[in-house]
Amino acid sequence: MSGDHGLRSSISASLNALNQNSALHICLVGDEAAIRSSLLASNYDSARLSICHSPDVVAMDDLPSKALRYKKQSSMYRALELLRDGNVAGVVSAGNTGALVAMGCIILDRLPGVRRPAICAPVPAKNGYTLMLDLGANIECDAEHLYQFAVMGAALSNALDGRDAPRLALLNVGAELIKGTSVVKEAAELISADSRLNYIGFAEGNDIFSENIDVMVCDGFTGNVALKVCEGTANFIRGQLKETFMKSLYGRLAALVVKPVLNAFQKDINPERYNGAALLGLNGVVIKSHGGSSVKSFEAAIHQAARAVRGDLTQAIASQLHTTES
Amino acid sequence: MSGDHGLRSSISASLNALNQNSALHICLVGDEAAIRSSLLASNYDSARLSICHSPDVVAMDDLPSKALRYKKQSSMYRALELLRDGNVAGVVSAGNTGALVAMGCIILDRLPGVRRPAICAPVPAKNGYTLMLDLGANIECDAEHLYQFAVMGAALSNALDGRDAPRLALLNVGAELIKGTSVVKEAAELISADSRLNYIGFAEGNDIFSENIDVMVCDGFTGNVALKVCEGTANFIRGQLKETFMKSLYGRLAALVVKPVLNAFQKDINPERYNGAALLGLNGVVIKSHGGSSVKSFEAAIHQAARAVRGDLTQAIASQLHTTES
Incomplete structure (x- = not known):
């Protein structure tokens, strides 16, 4: 400790x-x-x-x-x-x-069967959060890696939230099938060919925050950039709002309402601080x-671990990827 | 028209x-x-x-x-x-x-010498904006493409703002030299080997908003995702703030201060609307x-075109990339 x-x-x-x-x-x-x-x-x-x-x-x-x-x-x-x-x-x-x-x-x-472990963390979204992976453990990925991330992310969503068929999306530059890199297109084929996965298709950067996606899959380079852009955007907006607020007494009062919302968001998405990030x-x-866990967020991480154990996360991933390999 | x-x-x-x-x-x-x-x-x-x-x-x-x-x-x-x-x-x-x-x-x-045209647009940043490219014209890039984006982005910064030595950064998952994909590492070598470029090194997703970077270079996949994550984050924060505001009369008053700031940011970073995006x-x-240009933003795009012409943007790119090729 x-x-x-x-x-x-x-x-x-x-x-x-x-x-x-x-x-x-x-x-x-x-x-x-x-x-x-x-x-x-x-x-x-x-x-x-x-x-x-x-x-x-x-x-x-x-x-x-x-x-x-x-x-x-x-x-x-x-x-x-x-x-x-x-x-x-x-x-x-x-x-x-x-x-x-x-x-x-x-x-x-x-x-057995797992080619690369991945870092998966919740990103705040409408009506809850989206589990996103990989967030930086794997900078260069092939289609098979992305497929495995989809399997592992779905297993985590199932173990944590009891979702039978978590809605999986692949992060891309457009929703149309012709969009994206060859790796992303091949990964889409692998994921959609696995009938145990509830694959809903390609999604774009702004869809991370959508209430229609449970698990967003991407390579660790894109995931890391995306998470840091989230953080940077929130930080930038906070700075702009602060400047506006400081211009008037009325603004200073408004700041009191806004600050807790921005602070909570900033804390949730700070990539140095993935709270409750699972190593899958x-x-x-x-x-x-x-690292800078408050009591409350460390507590949440303990409960998350307990839920993952109770949901038999490790076994779920092992059996699905083992089946795939054999 | x-x-x-x-x-x-x-x-x-x-x-x-x-x-x-x-x-x-x-x-x-x-x-x-x-x-x-x-x-x-x-x-x-x-x-x-x-x-x-x-x-x-x-x-x-x-x-x-x-x-x-x-x-x-x-x-x-x-x-x-x-x-x-x-x-x-x-x-x-x-x-x-x-x-x-x-x-x-x-x-x-x-x-002559240009392998791929790129889309370059200003993203709001502290003390102004960061020119970012590519934003989606080139989904798969090699190191030479990224190098050419750096040259073209620097030429645009010079033509628009008269910067003699625009500060160039390569978008990556960490600032250390050992970080990143092989393409990004090779691009860093090509860019830093060109003494005409003021390369300041790798930068991370949150650095897009930094006042220390004039031009941020990345492949079109990462650029597109980054811009849409910006948009999504701003939109999400707006939604969260709105919910908070609606809870009280005082909150509704605060909303009046915050709304214009968020609207302006949202408009600036909406990728469907790159305002004043240059095709380099x-x-x-x-x-x-x-597409939904207001008079004011269309006016800005006209002035931007005029500055690019006056700054001899096309010739600047041609001469630098032509020299490189020969």
């Missing part, structure tokens, strides 16, 4: 989550003495909370390759080992995303909560 | 532009009788305004290939012929973008004003 806010918010979030879900067990991985001292004043069901000591932490600026080699005593490494060995059913981390992906691939391994395709449930 | 708003706004814009720039001559291409009747009540310097009759128009939903074949009597076709034959120095059109690109390629031809790489200055 590390994360920008240190132990405090992850421990508070864990205790809240235990209170809210009586079926939940949590193992806190980190410096045992520090964890114990943080827990001292709290009331909790000690039968459902254990501690696993790890002396080291992965820093937010550690290179993934170096973390993998030199941080075997870190809480991140240890937590993934617990998952690999069946001691826990899922891992939630607010640590370094690159290190988490790298360690996940080595310690947990990919599921690994042999185990791994959820990344953002 | 066609466009969603018909003749009225383009004629008013033309008369205003003639008043504002005494060096300007305008040739209105379209149905002569309709143009003459629109001009009846107006005062203007008839020595600087001529009319060229064309009986047909390209519709907004005409397929580019069909427009090219069947609309040789259209105002768009005729205007590009006037440019090709040296009768005018630039063309401004509010018509069908696809048809304009296709007709431009055939009637004007590409400049053709043998002549062609500016696309958006």
